[in-house]
Amino acid sequence: MTINKYQGKTKEEAVEKAKQELGAGAVVLNVKEIKPKGMFKMFKNTLYEVTAAVEEKEAFPAQTLRSETKPVHDTISLAADEKITIPGVARENTRPAVAPAPAEQEVVPMKEAKRESTNEGLEKRLENLSNILEKQFSVEEMRKSHPVEPQEKENRTEGFQFIKMLYRTLLENDVNEKYVNQIMDEAEKVLHNGSSVDSILSNVYQKLILKFDQPQTIELTGKKPKVIFFIGPTGVGKTTTLAKIASRYKVDKEKKVAFLTADTYRIAATEQLRIYANILDAPMSIIYTPEEMNDAIARVSEYDLVFVDTAGFSHRNEAQCQDMKKLIDGLDEAYEKEVYLVLSATTKYKDLLEIADTYKEIANYKLIFTKLDETITYGNILNIKLYSGAKLSYMTSGQNVPDDIEVFDTQKIVKQLLGGR
Ligand SMILES: Nc1nc2c(ncn2[C@@H]2O[C@H](COP(=O)(O)OP(=O)(O)OP(=O)(O)O)[C@@H](O)[C@H]2O)c(=O)[nH]1
Ligand SMILES: [Mg+2]
Known part of the structure; x- marks a missing residue:
């Protein structure tokens, strides 16, 4: 995934710049209004900053869902050597988790999971997503020039629980299990052992935005009618x-x-x-x-x-x-x-x-x-x-x-x- 920022006098202008650089497949992750600052702010215009991304390859070819016969898997691995168990979810088409959970990773029963999914922390984080994306963006930039530092164990466990919660929340919102698995699989590829809750959230958010793609409304080409x-x-x-x-x-x-x-x-x-x-x-x-x-x-x-x-x-x-x-x-x-x-x-x-x-x-x-x-x-x-x-x-x-x-x-x-x- 390539992520960049573009500024323009209007949102449309910033999106246009993103499309010129990233191609027509670019999708908007976030729009930020930048109010002018300083002594001469009344003479300056508000700017719009668009964070846009493009996926390198198409992950879901169209028309594959019903022909798909492969069973979905029950576990999501966050790193090659560590598996986390996705707890069973009370849905007709969802198989319960079968893999035993490692001692430190408690499997949360469904009722509890429901409560957890309306978790205030998650709602607050989502409200604050612009800031999280900002932070992630600078972390991404930093990572390009610095090797990833090994992270703490505590952080990792929190990340496991959080990814499970996102998984359940998507299922509860009727996203098909096959797609939930794909999104989580894709997200896990770029996450590492010490990934923070914020980086997991912003990663899954970005994946989802890319899946939805940029909306396309009526296009007036000038040819009438x-x-x-x-x-x-x-x-x-x-x-x-x-x-x-x-x-x-x-x-x-x-x-x-x-x-x-x-x-x-x-x-x-x-x-x-x-x-x-x-x-x-x-x-x-x-x-x-x-x-x-x-x-x-x-x-x-x-x-x-x-x-x-x-x-x-x-x-x-x-x-x-x-x-x-x-x-x-x-x-x-x-x-x-x-x-x-x-x-x-x-x-x-x-x-x-x-x-x-x-x-x-x-x-x-x-x-x-x-x-x-x-x-x-x-x-x-x-x-x-x-x-x-x-x-x-x-x-x-x-x-x-x-x-x-x-x-x-x-x-x-x-x-x-x-x-x-
Ligand atoms: N709650 C809600 N009702 C809507 C919405 N859009 C349309 N409706 C209502 O749905 C009903 C049917 O809307 P129509 O526009 O007549 O639907 P239609 O698809 O043209 O119906 P047919 O021509 O009979 O096939 C009306 O009562 C609309 O007011 C919406 O977004 N929300
Ligand atoms: Mg009608």
């Missing part, structure tokens, strides 16, 4: 999310937006979209076929964005899947398109896997997760991101249009997965 499809199961929030995003582009970015709806299954569906179209003073057309879609887009060819709302349907309904594919494939090649698969964070893991697979047959999509306000565990977001290999884009946490939406906030979600609030 860009056509944006919203697809997904019934009732996940496609229409509401479309309205939220369209509103941002129309009101905040002053772009010309138009609406199409291919949702002709429900009588109320067109009315729902029409209300948003009226509020935003955007033209709206109802379309039944790909030809009608292309004609309707031709009528708004000077617009920046055309948002296409589609009918929700069960991914198990073959005929509706085929219709959707025909519609998206039927878009005139002259137009650029982006497809967003809208998924609810409340949907069950196994269903999400099937949905991700079925919609892959329909189009190459980016992911939007909705209803984050209706669940307390976000592990499925990471599971599906890694399983599908698709980019994350937006997340929504409420019914209010246009407020309850934001660009996927990786740092916030990772902190929650690690036990933060």
Whole structure:
């Protein structure tokens, strides 16, 4: 992993510099606002400092989770000569720990572990993560020029307990066990016997941020109009999310937006979209076929964005899947398109896997997760991101249009997965 810092007048400028140097795969670990200091501070601008990282190699190839048959292992070794036992976790798909724990490493039973995972210390550390990352960064720099000093035994035991706690916290937040093992395995490679709790936390945090990857939202290339499809199961929030995003582009970015709806299954569906179209003073057309879609887009060819709302349907309904594919494939090649698969964070893991697979047959999509306000565990977001290999884009946490939406906030979600609030 390569980690560097970049400064800019805006966050975007700093991120851009990071991408130029580290490549498009660079992800932001932390953003810090640097307020001007000293006598002439009123004449200086606030700067943004972005800590960005890039992973040297892809750790999880897409679409491997369900085909994987290898059992997950029960132990995590922190160093080649020392193993720690991961305690059994009361989950259906989790095997209990089998390896006997060395005397000094007490195995914590599940009930106790739960209490420990809401540990105030961890929450405080997560709140303080920026400082920890700062510290780690300077330690990293120091290590480059200095050999690692042997650390104390006490420190090591604390590190073992802490890594176990992080492991359990990720499982409790519904991160799939296979991924938890991979993340911990990767983290352990760079940790050593005396690794401090802070360095373990920042390492696992960084690994998770890299797994989530940089979110990718609508890209305006200048070619007009860009056509944006919203697809997904019934009732996940496609229409509401479309309205939220369209509103941002129309009101905040002053772009010309138009609406199409291919949702002709429900009588109320067109009315729902029409209300948003009226509020935003955007033209709206109802379309039944790909030809009608292309004609309707031709009528708004000077617009920046055309948002296409589609009918929700069960991914198990073959005929509706085929219709959707025909519609998206039927878009005139002259137009650029982006497809967003809208998924609810409340949907069950196994269903999400099937949905991700079925919609892959329909189009190459980016992911939007909705209803984050209706669940307390976000592990499925990471599971599906890694399983599908698709980019994350937006997340929504409420019914209010246009407020309850934001660009996927990786740092916030990772902190929650690690036990933060
Ligand atoms: N709590 C919560 N509710 C949401 C969120 N996004 C959408 N909803 C609600 O979910 C319900 C369904 O939203 P729609 O936008 O109609 O969903 P849809 O996917 O277009 O539904 P169909 O077109 O019927 O498939 C509405 O009551 C929305 O207000 C969210 O982030 N959080
Ligand atoms: Mg809808």
